[in-house]
Amino acid sequence: xxxxxxxxxELRFVFVESDRWKWLIEGLGNTLKITAxxxxxxIVIGIVIASIRSSFDKNQETMKxxxxxxxxxxxxxxxxxKVYLWVIRGTPVVVQLLILYFIILQSVSNGVAVAMVxxxxxxxxxxxxxxxxxxxxxxxxxxxxxxxxGFNYLQTMRHIIIPQAFxxxxxxxxxxxxxxxxxxxxxxxxxxxxxxxxxxxxRGRTFKAFLPLIAVxxxxxxxxxxxTWATGKLERRLRRNER
Amino acid sequence: MSANIIxxxxxxxHYNDGTVKALNGIDCTIRRGEVVVIxxxxxxxxxxxLRSLNLLELPTEGSITFEGQVITNPKTDxxxxxxxxxxxxxxxxxxxxxxxxxxxxxxxxxxLKMSKEDAEKKAMExxxxxxxxxxxxxxxxxxSGGQKQRVAIVRALAMEPDVMLFDEPTSALDPxxxxxxxxxxxxxxxxxxxxxxxxxxxxFAREVGTRVxxxxxxxxxxxxxxxxxxxxxxxxxxKDFLSKIx
Ligand SMILES: Nc1ncnc2c1ncn2[C@@H]1O[C@H](COP(=O)(O)OP(=O)(O)OP(=O)(O)O)[C@@H](O)[C@H]1O
Ligand SMILES: [Mg+2]
Numbered sequence: 001x002x003x004x005x006x007x008x009x010e011l012r013f014v015f016v017e018s019d020r021w022k023w024l025i026e027g028l029g030n031t032l033k034i035t036a037x038x039x040x041x042x043i044v045i046g047i048v049i050a051s052i053r054s055s056f057d058k059n060q061e062t063m064k065x066x067x068x069x070x071x072x073x074x075x076x077x078x079x080x081x082k083v084y085l086w087v088i089r090g091t092p093v094v095v096q097l098l099i100l101y102f103i104i105l106q107s108v109s110n111g112v113a114v115a116m117v118x119x120x121x122x123x124x125x126x127x128x129x130x131x132x133x134x135x136x137x138x139x140x141x142x143x144x145x146x147x148x149x150g151f152n153y154l155q156t157m158r159h160i161i162i163p164q165a166f167x168x169x170x171x172x173x174x175x176x177x178x179x180x181x182x183x184x185x186x187x188x189x190x191x192x193x194x195x196x197x198x199x200x201x202x203r204g205r206t207f208k209a210f211l212p213l214i215a216v217x218x219x220x221x222x223x224x225x226x227x228t229w230a231t232g233k234l235e236r237r238l239r240r241n242e243r
Numbered sequence: 244m245s246a247n248i249i250x251x252x253x254x255x256x257h258y259n260d261g262t263v264k265a266l267n268g269i270d271c272t273i274r275r276g277e278v279v280v281i282x283x284x285x286x287x288x289x290x291x292x293l294r295s296l297n298l299l300e301l302p303t304e305g306s307i308t309f310e311g312q313v314i315t316n317p318k319t320d321x322x323x324x325x326x327x328x329x330x331x332x333x334x335x336x337x338x339x340x341x342x343x344x345x346x347x348x349x350x351x352x353x354x355l356k357m358s359k360e361d362a363e364k365k366a367m368e369x370x371x372x373x374x375x376x377x378x379x380x381x382x383x384x385x386x387s388g389g390q391k392q393r394v395a396i397v398r399a400l401a402m403e404p405d406v407m408l409f410d411e412p413t414s415a416l417d418p419x420x421x422x423x424x425x426x427x428x429x430x431x432x433x434x435x436x437x438x439x440x441x442x443x444x445x446x447f448a449r450e451v452g453t454r455v456x457x458x459x460x461x462x463x464x465x466x467x468x469x470x471x472x473x474x475x476x477x478x479x480x481x482k483d484f485l486s487k488i489x
Binding site (some may be wrong): 155163164 | 338
């Protein structure tokens with residue numbers, strides 16, 4: 001009984017006093033905001049890069065023969081995409097965040113916005129490769145059948161390839177979402193109060209480490225568990241549709 | 244309308260910087276209403292030749308004229324001409340994301356701007372013809388190989404092509420399903436469709452073919468009427484080939 005009262009007292013001290021629980025709520029809000037916006041940025045970048053890369057792979061032979069600016073443009077875009085993928089995937093995301101915050105986007109005072117850009121750019125690289133692998137996984141025969149009926153490249157992609165590719169990559173995409181949530185926990189490096197930072201602030205203020213950090217861990221765990229469950233459900237639904 | 248639907252001149256297709264000469268100088272004319280059967284040993288370039296006709300393979304050299312248009316000219320809009328050249332693949336290649344009726348109506352609706360009702364009515368007529376009207380709402384994964392290939396044929400027919408190209412349409416089928424696909428092709432030929440067929444079905448070649456082309460090492464080695472080719476082969480290569488397959 002004594003133990004229990006002590007625990008309740010500590011809970012009250014750590015979270016209720018000075019309304020410190022509100023920090024966690026605010027931090028969680030920022031974490032979710034950053035994750036959601038970067039996911040959207042990441043998907044947009046991913047679609048663009050994956051389209052450039054796979055259309056270059058598929059069309060370079062034809063376009064080279066025809067010559068002209070089309071080929072040069074696509075080839076340049078393809079090279080830029082490759083450099084982007086190389087840099088983003090070759091450096092730690094913390095370093096990218098620091099560089100963006102302290103150098104490239106120095107003039108932007110809104111840390112949350114910088115984090116959104118940073119994680120968006122970062123996940124864009126991974127989403128691009130997810131989409132590209134999805135496009136590659138669709139059998140070449142599907143593409144040829146579309147072209148043989150008279151569809152052009154883009155029509156074939158739109159009506160035949162992308163719908164099939166999207167279905168295959170949806171679970172992986174959800175996974176990327178889950179990874180992203182956890183990755184944003186480094187936002188505190190540039191002074192953003194995300195969920196992790198909020199827990200750490202409480203620890204600093206109360207000189208109690210156990211409760212705030214465990215609380216943060218439990219919140220992440222709950223988020224990830226719900227998302228994993230939803231992904232699994234989606235995956236089963238997709239497989240069922242395959243008949 | 245010219246009697247020649249396809250004219251091929253000096254067609255070459257090289258791979259890997261010219262080390263693989265899949266096609267090595269082919270001249271060939273296909274007339275309207277002909278059923279041309281292409282035979283030859285594995286790797287002799289049959290598929291490459293057929294796929295060059297609608298530019299799924301880009302020729303290294305040579306020209307292809309389709310209905311009076313030089314389609315190998317880079318300025319030609321190949322997509323428009325492909326609408327008039329139906330193609331049937333060994334692996335069927337039905338669109339996995341669409342059910343049977345949508346497989347058939349997609350191209351007429353999107354490319355010929357046909358209304359959905361008209362396209363579906365026509366698709367149902369075609370399905371009726373091959374006895375698969377009850378499968379309209381089903382997805383390709385639920386069909387047998389023979390059924391898939393028959394649908395693939397009518398999918399191409401829905402575009403009302405002037406010529407049909409078949410690349411070993413029965414080679415991926417269980418033996419008991421070969422007949423139903425050949426029957427559809429026989430029907431087509433009877434209806435006067437111009438066809439180019441790569442196949443190992445010599446019975447079909449003899450019965451339905453109006454001309455047989457024997458290819459060897461990327462070239463046309465011998466060609467003629469089916470009976471002449473099968474009963475009186477001239478070249479040693481053809482004699483050798485026939486002795487191995489019969
Ligand atoms: N994409 C490619 N890259 C390199 N070589 C190729 C390619 N496609 C075909 N070839 C080669 O070209 C030659 C002709 O191939 P093709 O597929 O046209 O033969 P085929 O007569 O259809 O044979 P099969 O009866 O086995 O289908 C073969 O030697 C093949 O290895
Ligand atoms: Mg072949």
